[in-house]
Amino acid sequence: MNLRNGLLVASIALVLTACNDSDSTEVVVPAAPVDVKLIAINDFHGNIEAADGITLTLPDPKDPSKTIKEPVGGAEYLATWIKNLKAKNPNNVVVSAGDLIGGSPMISALYHDEPTIEAMNALGLDINAVGNHEFDDGHAELMRMQNGGCHADKVGCADGKFEGAKFKFLAANVLDSKTGKTILPAYQIKEFKGAKIGFIGMTLKGTPGIVTPAGVAGLEFQDEVETANKLVPELQKQGVEAIVVLLHEGGIPADAQINGCKDIAGPIVDIVKKLDKAIDIVISGHTHKPYNCTINDKLVTSAYQYGGMVTDIDLTIDPKTGHVSKMSANNLAVTRNVAKDPAQTSLIEKFLKLVTPLKDRVVGTVAGALPRLVDPVGAGESVLGRVIADSQLAATAEKDLGASKVAFMNPGGVRADLTPDAEGKVTYGKLFAVQPFGNSLVTMTLTGEQIDKVLEQQWNGTSAKIMQVSAGFSYVWSKSKPNGSKIDIASIKLNGVAIDPKASYRVTVNNFMASGGDGYLEFVNGKDVQGGAQDIDALESYIKKNPKLAVPSVERISVLN
The missing domain is CATH 3.90.780.10 (5'-Nucleotidase, C-terminal domain)
Incomplete structure (x- = not known):
């Protein structure tokens, strides 16, 4: 090796090594653009069982000029849809924008929504931002959902134990009133081939007004915009330039198209307009409406309700800057014309046996x-x-x-x-x-x-x-x-x-x-x-x-x- 080549190698080594106050961390610089797939749901509300009343109006495959009401949802089908989407890109993250639990059908609610947590573990959910319904039974019960353990009334823990969520609950704008600290992590960073994505998770600031006061006792709910914008520099210091906000707040579009955004109104519009320009994507919920928008140069999506829809988001991260260079979204109806996921079928059958006598009375x-x-x-x-x-x-x-x-x-x-x-x-x-x-x-x-x-x-x-x-x-x-x-x-x-x-x-x-x-x-x-x-x-x-x-x-x- 000549001197010139030796200096070049040394220079590259210095570029790939970053130091902080305590240790040295090797920084992997991606050699080519990194494509990442985000798979999003919102407002699932414990609907693990396919229900008759959950439908979407979709184009008739026999005559596209007409529409039909198509049954959608059910964890058996949702899991298959997610599995098929994940197969298209190994760089993927499955996320939820809140109200994963609460307001649930009997099959989940009777067992304190443990069946839903188990279903989400099985289908590979990675992150859930808290929504207002995550607080229906209070802070302690939410922490049990994350960490596991049996409920005090002994109902649940069908197998004698409940291990809690394998995925992360995020609550960037929910603070303990005494400590001033967030009750759950504010964000999570995912990395693919050296490309980093930061996910900030929040519920709507107005959660205390729509939840039983006992459910939010001892908690403070901060402004959504102020919370997200304050976290941007913190993420950037960690080398994160691609930022996604999972927010349990939403809007209502004037049209009924699953990928529409005509004249969208509601709190989400004002919030997104005030978000830091560094934020790329907002995955929203709460209104139970589907939409696929671009607001303030940000991709803003919502995937209906009850697992009846999934948002397929593709983004490309520039290897030099870490910024998102391309992004697109598509809301997909979770139709029931795919194979049932056997793990979900087994889970549902287990809990159906327990609740059916009461349910069918x-x-x-x-x-x-x-x-x-x-x-x-x-x-x-x-x-x-x-x-x-x-x-x-x-x-x-x-x-x-x-x-x-x-x-x-x-x-x-x-x-x-x-x-x-x-x-x-x-x-x-x-x-x-x-x-x-x-x-x-x-x-x-x-x-x-x-x-x-x-x-x-x-x-x-x-x-x-x-x-x-x-x-x-x-x-x-x-x-x-x-x-x-x-x-x-x-x-x-x-x-x-x-x-x-x-x-x-x-x-x-x-x-x-x-x-x-x-x-x-x-x-x-x-x-x-x-x-x-x-x-x-x-x-x-x-x-x-x-x-x-x-x-x-x-x-x-x-x-x-």
């Missing part, structure tokens, strides 16, 4: 389907919402149960349609899918003024959360009037009689609402509070006592432009 009959969807141009009511409110009023109307006069139900607590079989029969499993949270009823005394105040609190942000109301209660609200003044108290009536602002009324809600959940803060000031049955038990009793339960179609809430 017939509780009563209804006269027709009870949909949960709210008419978007109406006053905010749903048919099923009316039935649930009626059931809760019936469960607390007797004097020894609280003597309630009206019941209110939060719309977010109604999780699925209630669809009977051909004979009108409804099973307990279907009721559980509708109300999976295990909330209990709470009856309290409010004045007429307080009822008016809590009704105004339905508009406490960018979108309304219209409570479902029981029969006999009615009011009128205005679209054009400002928040806080949308309702004329004179329009609020109970059995046709205007309420008296100074009089007292017994009101029933669930414990989530009673503690100020969803921003209904006036319920916290209720007097003479009395606990009651679980919400699902009230619904079951109501259906049992009313064979062939009629579908309530008369509006109770009216709206003015």
